[in-house]
Amino acid sequence: MTFSADRSYAESLDSADELSGFRDRFVHADRDLIYLDGNSLGPLPVRTQARIAEVVDQDWGVGLVRSWNSWIDMPREAGDMVAAHLIGAAPGQVIVCDSVTVNLYKLASAALVYQHGRDVIITDDDNFPTDRYVLEGIARQHGCELRLIHTDMDDGISEKALSDALDDRTALVSLSHVAYRSGALADMRRLTRLVHEAGALMLWDLCHSVGAIPVELDENNVDLAIGCTYKYVNAGPGAPAFLYVAERLQDRLQQPIWGWFGQRDQFAMGPHYDPAPGIDAFATGTPQIIGTVGVEEGARLLGEAGIDRLRAKGVALTGYVIQLADEWLSDLGFTVASPRQDGRRGSHVSLRHPDAWQISQALIRESVIGDYRTPDRVRLGPSPISTRFTDVWDAMDTLRQIAADKSYTDIPAGESRVT
Amino acid sequence: MTFSADRSYAESLDSADELSGFRDRFVHADRDLIYLDGNSLGPLPVRTQARIAEVVDQDWGVGLVRSWNSWIDMPREAGDMVAAHLIGAAPGQVIVCDSVTVNLYKLASAALVYQHGRDVIITDDDNFPTDRYVLEGIARQHGCELRLIHTDMDDGISEKALSDALDDRTALVSLSHVAYRSGALADMRRLTRLVHEAGALMLWDLCHSVGAIPVELDENNVDLAIGCTYKYVNAGPGAPAFLYVAERLQDRLQQPIWGWFGQRDQFAMGPHYDPAPGIDAFATGTPQIIGTVGVEEGARLLGEAGIDRLRAKGVALTGYVIQLADEWLSDLGFTVASPRQDGRRGSHVSLRHPDAWQISQALIRESVIGDYRTPDRVRLGPSPISTRFTDVWDAMDTLRQIAADKSYTDIPAGESRVT
Numbered sequence: 001m002t003f004s005a006d007r008s009y010a011e012s013l014d015s016a017d018e019l020s021g022f023r024d025r026f027v028h029a030d031r032d033l034i035y036l037d038g039n040s041l042g043p044l045p046v047r048t049q050a051r052i053a054e055v056v057d058q059d060w061g062v063g064l065v066r067s068w069n070s071w072i073d074m075p076r077e078a079g080d081m082v083a084a085h086l087i088g089a090a091p092g093q094v095i096v097c098d099s100v101t102v103n104l105y106k107l108a109s110a111a112l113v114y115q116h117g118r119d120v121i122i123t124d125d126d127n128f129p130t131d132r133y134v135l136e137g138i139a140r141q142h143g144c145e146l147r148l149i150h151t152d153m154d155d156g157i158s159e160k161a162l163s164d165a166l167d168d169r170t171a172l173v174s175l176s177h178v179a180y181r182s183g184a185l186a187d188m189r190r191l192t193r194l195v196h197e198a199g200a201l202m203l204w205d206l207c208h209s210v211g212a213i214p215v216e217l218d219e220n221n222v223d224l225a226i227g228c229t230y231k232y233v234n235a236g237p238g239a240p241a242f243l244y245v246a247e248r249l250q251d252r253l254q255q256p257i258w259g260w261f262g263q264r265d266q267f268a269m270g271p272h273y274d275p276a277p278g279i280d281a282f283a284t285g286t287p288q289i290i291g292t293v294g295v296e297e298g299a300r301l302l303g304e305a306g307i308d309r310l311r312a313k314g315v316a317l318t319g320y321v322i323q324l325a326d327e328w329l330s331d332l333g334f335t336v337a338s339p340r341q342d343g344r345r346g347s348h349v350s351l352r353h354p355d356a357w358q359i360s361q362a363l364i365r366e367s368v369i370g371d372y373r374t375p376d377r378v379r380l381g382p383s384p385i386s387t388r389f390t391d392v393w394d395a396m397d398t399l400r401q402i403a404a405d406k407s408y409t410d411i412p413a414g415e416s417r418v419t
Numbered sequence: 420m421t422f423s424a425d426r427s428y429a430e431s432l433d434s435a436d437e438l439s440g441f442r443d444r445f446v447h448a449d450r451d452l453i454y455l456d457g458n459s460l461g462p463l464p465v466r467t468q469a470r471i472a473e474v475v476d477q478d479w480g481v482g483l484v485r486s487w488n489s490w491i492d493m494p495r496e497a498g499d500m501v502a503a504h505l506i507g508a509a510p511g512q513v514i515v516c517d518s519v520t521v522n523l524y525k526l527a528s529a530a531l532v533y534q535h536g537r538d539v540i541i542t543d544d545d546n547f548p549t550d551r552y553v554l555e556g557i558a559r560q561h562g563c564e565l566r567l568i569h570t571d572m573d574d575g576i577s578e579k580a581l582s583d584a585l586d587d588r589t590a591l592v593s594l595s596h597v598a599y600r601s602g603a604l605a606d607m608r609r610l611t612r613l614v615h616e617a618g619a620l621m622l623w624d625l626c627h628s629v630g631a632i633p634v635e636l637d638e639n640n641v642d643l644a645i646g647c648t649y650k651y652v653n654a655g656p657g658a659p660a661f662l663y664v665a666e667r668l669q670d671r672l673q674q675p676i677w678g679w680f681g682q683r684d685q686f687a688m689g690p691h692y693d694p695a696p697g698i699d700a701f702a703t704g705t706p707q708i709i710g711t712v713g714v715e716e717g718a719r720l721l722g723e724a725g726i727d728r729l730r731a732k733g734v735a736l737t738g739y740v741i742q743l744a745d746e747w748l749s750d751l752g753f754t755v756a757s758p759r760q761d762g763r764r765g766s767h768v769s770l771r772h773p774d775a776w777q778i779s780q781a782l783i784r785e786s787v788i789g790d791y792r793t794p795d796r797v798r799l800g801p802s803p804i805s806t807r808f809t810d811v812w813d814a815m816d817t818l819r820q821i822a823a824d825k826s827y828t829d830i831p832a833g834e835s836r837v838t
Contacts, residue, residue, distance in 0.1 A: 029481040041484040049475055052709075056463065056471050060656055062448040065460040065788060071656060099704025101678030102521055125690070130679035130704060133692035137677030230705070237479055237490060238707035258556030259520030260549035269793050271544070273552035285518025285549060286649070288657035290471075290709050369484060374688055 005327045013389035022305050022385045034391045036370045038383030039348045042234030048297040055293050075287045078295040085303030088216035095279045096242045096295050103226040103243040104134045106255040111201045114253050115171035119144045122165050122173045126151040128180045154337040156184025166198035178208035178346030181373050183338045185346045189220045212314050212347035214307045235294035259284035314347040314384040321349045324396040332403040348381035362408035368395045424746045432808035441724050445805045453810045455789045457802025458767045461653030467716040474712050494706045497714040501661050504722030507635035514698045515661045515714050522645040522662040523553045525674040530620045533672050534590035538563045541592045545570040547599045573756040575603025585617035597627035597765030600792050602757045604765045608639045631733050631766035633726045654713030678703035733766040733803040740768045743815040751822040767800035781827035787814045
């Protein structure tokens with residue numbers, strides 16, 4: 001089909017969309033709402049709603065403490081589902097636990113100790129805040145240098161900048177696979193190889209790619225990875241994160257938070273910490289069960305849709321956002337602030353505009369939810385599994401009307417805390 | 420009323436129990452089940468069941484990312500509720516986040532850095548495993564000594580042993596307020612004072628006391644505390660833990676996991692970590708929302724019952740377990756393995772028996788749920804808010820029949836993983 005800015009073009013894309021049926025697997029309480037923020041909090045899958053009720057009413061309400069006999073394996077089972085369906089990892093290398101922040105702390109600390117004698121951590125100056133802060137803290141704690149490579153806010157990580165920064169002091173490189181603001185997609189294969197050539201370990205943050213982009217951790221020889229589950233995995237607000245440690249490193253790395261869920265033969269409650277074999281040693285305390293059920297269901301649903309088909313649709317959706325932006329928005333003060341090349345873009349697009357904050361608020365008022373990101377970006381994330389091309393058309397049409405009419409100017413310029 | 424081993428005595432205690440109405444605030448799916456393991460996983464409050472459904476269906480399902488505008492304050496709001504109703508802390512000193520394991524790691528690490536020049540951590544050799552393991556890890560990481568004082572497995576912490584162990588090298592003492600196995604209750608006031616006299620900081624683990632015993636953190640000048648919410652607080656499986664940092668220490672201690680939820684002006688996403696003022700600096704990553712709702716509801720419900728009334732009932736219930744054990748079980752190979760003095764006992768009682776594992780399994784088969792703890796304890800936790808005196812009578816009656824008939828001998832002697 002040839003691009004046209006008419007709504008009928010979006011309708012024909014929807015008709016041809018083999019994933020269109022998956023939209024009904026989500027709760028749509030407000031049929032007029034257009035939700036382009038699944039990259040911040042994914043929508044509620046129908047089956048997850050039922051499973052959470054089941055876990056609360058039956059497992060907790062009726063089974064009570066006896067349910068721990070099955071709950072106890074869930075973090076690893078959910079991890080294996082994420083591994084198999086979404087991130088290209090063989091079983092036994094992923095566990096669902098803690099938050100992204102805590103998991104990054106654990107893995108980066110472990111990597112640094114393992115790389116004894118090397119005292120530099122590299123990340124980029126546009127990495128997600130929690131990544132930068134955690135690494136800053138670890139560097140301080142271990143007396144290391146945190147070396148920040150400069151990343152173009154719209155274009156993502158520069159291979160040359162990374163190459164220039166790497167040296168034989170580098171212990172660890174930690175980067176995001178997809179940039180939270182621009183959506184720029186890093187070349188996992190090339191960058192991991194570069195890092196390995198310098199003798200450093202590579203840790204990927206998959207928060208903005210998992211569930212939308214095929215990730216091949218094993219194939220790319222990645223060492224460590226972390227990711228969240230409340231975005232494209234649709235596991236719910238504050239659902240637990242996951243971590244990946246390549247099998248070859250599991251018995252060489254020791255994470256710093258020695259909790260009873262990382263202990264061999266946990267219920268023997270022995271006198272000294274003796275890490276469990278394999279990935280279990282990277283768990284810490286009692287896992288949150290309700291959130292882990294959300295991860296299982298989310299990964300299962302995405303697996304059913306198929307990550308390659310999701311990626312193809314994601315490329316089409318974000319490409320369509322850019323086409324409509326070019327057609328309608330460039331005369332209204334907007335600039336595309338994401339890579340234009342399909343292969344270099346994740347599943348969201350940012351549009352730069354000096355009044356981005358007010359515009360994003362005006363969009364919400366018109367039942368179109370994207371979000372705002374500093375300093376001047378409207379970020380639109382059309383989650384492949386639940387978004388229609390007509391949703392994109394309607395959202396972009398609303399956006400151009402708001403911008404053309406300047407109907408957002410009654411909104412105070414101050415920034416809210418969240419959305 | 421004078422003790423009698425007849426069931427009618429239990430019935431009259433129930434009739435006189437002013438908290439008896441609170442039993443109906445919990446889901447009782449199986450009316451024949453006697454649940455004496457609320458100290459491991461508290462039962463499901465009716466209102467929590469409804470609130471979780473509301474959070475899932477409405478906040479997540481309908482509100483979507485917009486709900487973060489209210490969710491974002493919940494960890495501190497829930498913390499203030501725990502503070503006010505359960506642990507005697509003024510507002511702004513408690514936050515609900517992470518797990519007990521992770522919170523202990525954060526606070527103990529921070530304390531050690533603050534106490535620069537002192538290089539000993541003291542805990543006791545019968546402390547809960549995750550506490551011992553976390554402290555062992557921290558000691559290793561910081562090149563400190565972990566000094567273990569010996570604790571009688573049935574009788575709790577010895578003031579003399581602590582006193583002998585304290586010296587001017589001691590940076591931190593970390594103890595459990597109620598011992599997980601014996602239920603021995605530590606004297607928070609005396610021990611905290613002793614620790615302060617040595618110039619050390621005091622960290623209390625409240626897991627087995629919060630919600631059952633009045634805790635007075637501010638009044639006792641406690642420095643740091645942690646606790647879980649899935650036991651007596653009834654917040655659900657893997658609900659988040661809480662931590663307390665006395666106001667006077669909040670700007671002097673820096674915890675090691677520098678996440679975006681601990682950052683001042685979080686959504687400005689600034690270049691460097693700049694800890695938020697107050698207790699917020701002790702948060703890390705994205706909080707789990709569903710579990711936090713469970714904490715709010717659990718604390719609210721306990722607050723309504725009143726912690727002093729709950730304590731009085733808890734003393735009566737556990738005292739009654741001991742009276743019946745003395746009456747019925749001492750000839751059947753059982754020994755009371757908990758303090759007999761009311762003021763030295765938390766809200767659970769352990770009974771020692773060489774076949775404890777099999778007996779605890781046989782109890783479950785007869786619809787009486789307590790639990791087993793190594794090496795040879797049947798642990799019975801009659802949660803004050805939801806347990807009747809007749810439940811205790813029926814459970815103890817079942818226990819004596821099982822022991823008398825040796826009807827447990829068909830159960831293999833191997834220990835299960837959880838219950």
